[in-house]
Amino acid sequence: TQLLEQSPQFLSIQEGENLTVYCNSSSVFSSLQWYRQEPGEGPVLLVTVVTGGEVKKLKRLTFQFGDARKDSSLHITAAQPGDTGLYLCAGRTSYGKLTFGQGTILTVHP
């Protein structure tokens, strides 16, 4: 069973602060996705990383895939209240199964 450990589970910060969310596993994934979900809505895909060591930037969000493709991180610079939401990482194995982390609930206070 592939498990994705996501941390921290909760994050409450002030506007303008930086933060990092981690996603770790003992398993290798062929790709890893990050999603953001708002209450009552479905998760929205933010980014997919495929290559070990890959770094992708989406405005103030920076995503990194570990060299061994077992872990990933999401870094947000100068967080804004609009960043508030549930952040989910999901790893896809070589045979196609998508496994989700438990999620990080981020609250950014104005």
Add this chain to the structure above:
Amino acid sequence: KAGVTQTPRYLIKTRGQQVTLSCSPISGHRSVSWYQQTPGQGLQFLFEYFSETQRNKGNFPGRFSGRQFSNSRSEMNVSTLELGDSALYLCASSLDPWNTEAFFGQGTRLTVV
């Protein structure tokens, strides 16, 4: 290009009843996966369909079942509903099971009373 469409958005059922939820994937996508999301358990995998065949199944009782039609639309059914089945049920579509990206619908909020 239309996204993933789930119907209905909200549903209230009583214990013991059964319910059918529907998911229309993005046009051209042939893989559909279903997830149950609750505050305490997070996103739990239910099952995955590809070309009308169930490829993977999560650890849910037999009361949870699904199917996929030739046009890739999928339905999931829950029989003999229990209070604990109250959750947001999410459907995700991708081109195929090996494709990296999965796109989610808005979900169906099921409340069992």
